[in-house]
Amino acid sequence: MLKINEKEIVTVSDDCTLKFWNAFHLKVDFTVSTETITCICATGPKHELFVAGCHSGNFITIKTKERSKKETFVSAHQNLVRVLINLKSLKSRYFCSADVCGFVKVWQSGIRPVEVFQIELPGAISYNSMVEVNNLLPTKGDYIDTSVIACALKTHQVNLILLCPTQVLKEKQYQIIKTFSTEMKPTCLIQLSHRHLAVAVGSLKENSNIEIHDIVSGKCVSTLKHHSDMIDSLLKLDLSSKAYKVKNPYVQWVLSASRDRRIVLWKLLDGKPLSKSDYPVVKLYEPMRSGGRDIASRQSRGQSQRKTKQGTGSAPKKNPTKVAAKTKPHVKKALITK
Numbered sequence: 001m002l003k004i005n006e007k008e009i010v011t012v013s014d015d016c017t018l019k020f021w022n023a024f025h026l027k028v029d030f031t032v033s034t035e036t037i038t039c040i041c042a043t044g045p046k047h048e049l050f051v052a053g054c055h056s057g058n059f060i061t062i063k064t065k066e067r068s069k070k071e072t073f074v075s076a077h078q079n080l081v082r083v084l085i086n087l088k089s090l091k092s093r094y095f096c097s098a099d100v101c102g103f104v105k106v107w108q109s110g111i112r113p114v115e116v117f118q119i120e121l122p123g124a125i126s127y128n129s130m131v132e133v134n135n136l137l138p139t140k141g142d143y144i145d146t147s148v149i150a151c152a153l154k155t156h157q158v159n160l161i162l163l164c165p166t167q168v169l170k171e172k173q174y175q176i177i178k179t180f181s182t183e184m185k186p187t188c189l190i191q192l193s194h195r196h197l198a199v200a201v202g203s204l205k206e207n208s209n210i211e212i213h214d215i216v217s218g219k220c221v222s223t224l225k226h227h228s229d230m231i232d233s234l235l236k237l238d239l240s241s242k243a244y245k246v247k248n249p250y251v252q253w254v255l256s257a258s259r260d261r262r263i264v265l266w267k268l269l270d271g272k273p274l275s276k277s278d279y280p281v282v283k284l285y286e287p288m289r290s291g292g293r294d295i296a297s298r299q300s301r302g303q304s305q306r307k308t309k310q311g312t313g314s315a316p317k318k319n320p321t322k323v324a325a326k327t328k329p330h331v332k333k334a335l336i337t338k
Contacts, residue, residue, distance in 0.1 A: 004064065008022065018062070034060055040053070043086040045092055058075065059076040085131060090145060090165065096149060103121075117165065128188035147162075159178070195214060199211045204230050208227045222268075229258050232257055236252060
């Protein structure tokens with residue numbers, strides 16, 4: 001899902017469609033037929049272009065204003081495109097893509113993207129595991145028109161890579177400036193501040209954590225433990241200062257979503273946890289079965305049958321022994337009077 005503005009969002013799905021939604025009414029305004037899409041980003045100086053990465057390795061490009069027109073760039077990658085990011089520090093004139101085999105490519109934005117250069121990393125890249133790192137390098141001198149990205153690999157490593165796509169005449173257009181390790185396999189990451197990266201680590205059906213790493217030293221300063229399954233998404237929140245009288249620049253709010261069906265809101269101070277709030281999305285329920293039948297469903301059927309019987313209006317049958325017991329005193333009185 002991608003937010004265009006306050007009124008529109010874009011979603012992609014395995015049903016081979018790309019849909020533009022009205023954010024207020026949650027209704028689909030326009031649908032584009034595609035192939036199986038795995039990721040999407042908005043790029044261009046005015047964010048006038050959508051680029052979608054496909055399971056086949058192709059790119060699909062769509063202009064935001066002329067949505068009916070689309071272009072397919074065949075074999076942009078030789079493998080499944082796992083993640084796409086727009087390079088804001090390069091004024092959105094470039095974007096970056098990565099596939100499952102560890103190939104990272106930098107492209108010049110356009111309806112027909114132009115490949116600038118390619119990086120081969122020693123390991124596969126996880127889902128949602130590539131972000132642009134801002135405010136890390138000076139914006140003057142040799143660092144004009146440069147960008148830094150962080151790539152998390154399944155080999156338990158995170159690489160910080162300096163990109164220089166405008167320096168065409170130089171031999172090296174990129175440089176790996178730092179590498180640090182994680183305890184488990186990374187699944188996604190975000191930038192918390194100019195000093196810290198949050199990296200979700202873990203596997204399916206296992207306890208998963210969030211490691212907070214210092215970008216400069218590469219050390220893990222804290223570990224957030226709560227989820228019991230793989231963490232699929234991390235989101236940094238910029239909460240309004242109106243809701244909080246004191247706004248501390250060192251306080252960060254982070255949402256984590258996991259396959260354990262829980263969303264957790266974390267409050268961090270300089271990368272260290274202060275508090276958390278747990279929001280279960282769906283009540284976990286595993287029906288017990290006996291003899292091939294669902295016990296819970298049988299109980300619900302029994303309750304519904306009792307309700308229908310009560311709703312028919314028929315009066316309950318009286319116990320004849322109780323009726324006789326009640327009438328005996330009246331009979332005795334009648335015999336005495338006679």
